[in-house]
Amino acid sequence: MIEVRKLVKDFGPIRAVDGICFKVGKGEILGFLGPNGAGKSTTMKILTCFLPPTSGTAIVGEVDVRKDSLAVRRKVGYLPEGTPLYSDMDVLGFLRFVAEVRGFRGEEAAAAVDRVMASCRLERVRHQSIDTLSKGFRQRVGFAQAILHDPPVLILDEPTDGLDPNQKHEVRDLIKSMGKEKCIILSTHILEEVEAVCTRAIIIDRGRIVADETPEGLRRRSRQHGALQLLVEADGAAMENELAELDGVEKVTCEALDDSKLCRVRIYSSADSIPLQPVLDRLAGKKCPVREVTLLKGSLDEVFRSITRKEGAAA
Ligand SMILES: Nc1ncnc2c1ncn2[C@@H]1O[C@H](COP(=O)(O)OP(=O)(O)OP(=O)(O)O)[C@@H](O)[C@H]1O
Numbered sequence: 024m025i026e027v028r029k030l031v032k033d034f035g036p037i038r039a040v041d042g043i044c045f046k047v048g049k050g051e052i053l054g055f056l057g058p059n060g061a062g063k064s065t066t067m068k069i070l071t072c073f074l075p076p077t078s079g080t081a082i083v084g085e086v087d088v089r090k091d092s093l094a095v096r097r098k099v100g101y102l103p104e105g106t107p108l109y110s111d112m113d114v115l116g117f118l119r120f121v122a123e124v125r126g127f128r129g130e131e132a133a134a135a136v137d138r139v140m141a142s143c144r145l146e147r148v149r150h151q152s153i154d155t156l157s158k159g160f161r162q163r164v165g166f167a168q169a170i171l172h173d174p175p176v177l178i179l180d181e182p183t184d185g186l187d188p189n190q191k192h193e194v195r196d197l198i199k200s201m202g203k204e205k206c207i208i209l210s211t212h213i214l215e216e217v218e219a220v221c222t223r224a225i226i227i228d229r230g231r232i233v234a235d236e237t238p239e240g241l242r243r244r245s246r247q248h249g250a251l252q253l254l255v256e257a258d259g260a261a262m263e264n265e266l267a268e269l270d271g272v273e274k275v276t277c278e279a280l281d282d283s284k285l286c287r288v289r290i291y292s293s294a295d296s297i298p299l300q301p302v303l304d305r306l307a308g309k310k311c312p313v314r315e316v317t318l319l320k321g322s323l324d325e326v327f328r329s330i331t332r333k334e335g336a337a338a
């Protein structure tokens with residue numbers, strides 16, 4: 024549905040997008056991640072024909088963005104960053120206007136507006152002027168206009184920005200429910216959102232792709248992925264060497280927890296996982312009761328920081 028080919032965008036001396044390539048198919052929900060200024064919004068603006076590329080191109084729904092901007096726009100629903108709207112219109116008037124611009128007339132237009140009013144829960148504010156809406160409701164109106172024509176491709180630039188936790192949840196459910204039938208790219212700074220919604224994640228840094236994999240695959244890159252964490256009643260330092268001797272153990276860290284005799288032990292391994300029983304046997308031998316055992320999943324935050332920081336250091 025989307026194919027990006029060696030896309031470059033320069034703003035004067037600034038190279039915002041630096042030769043990126045990727046493909047997205049139907050049924051995929053791709054999360055765009057990256058530090059501020061990485062080039063996420065610029066890429067999205069090119070995919071939606073709001074900006075022309077400097078070189079390279081993108082094919083959206085079989086149409087080249089350089090060749091037929093109108094045909095691309097028909098296939099795409101776009102929620103731009105910051106949700107620009109016509110603030111002097113009321114919600115109903117605005118959505119009717121969008122329906123008309125999208126080519127709907129009469130009952131068909133009314134049905135399309137009713138459908139998005141319901142799915143984005145906008146009935147309560149239908150007659151309210153857009154400039155008096157709260158941030159979250161503005162965001163919902165932006166989302167509603169993006170899906171009004173039921174497009175096969177959705178490009179959503181920070182769709183849950185400014186929403187309360189309930190609304191975030193609802194918008195994520197809505198995106199997920201549409202994901203099977205469409206091709207969706209969304210950008211976000213919320214890493215848990217990527218896990219909750221996306222089938223795949225691309226991390227962009229300084230206009231380049233630095234990672235392209237499933238959220239689970241990204242997590243696996245985390246130092247903590249597969250590490251064992253135990254809460255143990257013991258004096259940490261003595262245990263470190265004891266546990267480090269076990270087969271497959273690469274590194275052990277012990278950290279005394281405040282106001283208790285507990286110690287948090289983390290056992291890292293170069294293998295995928297560490298057999299638990301020898302660890303428990305060794306601690307039992309030392310008469311150190313184990314209160315809790317957790318297999319760590321790893322943190323996307325850590326992966327994000329290590330990947331993007333590394334790139335920064337190289338520059
Ligand atoms: N119209 C413009 N003129 C000049 N520079 C621009 C313009 N638009 C974007 N840039 C620059 O291009 C780079 C990429 O910006 P972009 O908005 O794509 O980043 P982003 O990844 O969306 O960041 P954020 O997470 O902050 O939204 C930045 O250095 C930005 O200052």
Ligand SMILES: [Mg+2]
Pocket residue numbers: 063064065104180
């Ligand atoms: Mg942006």
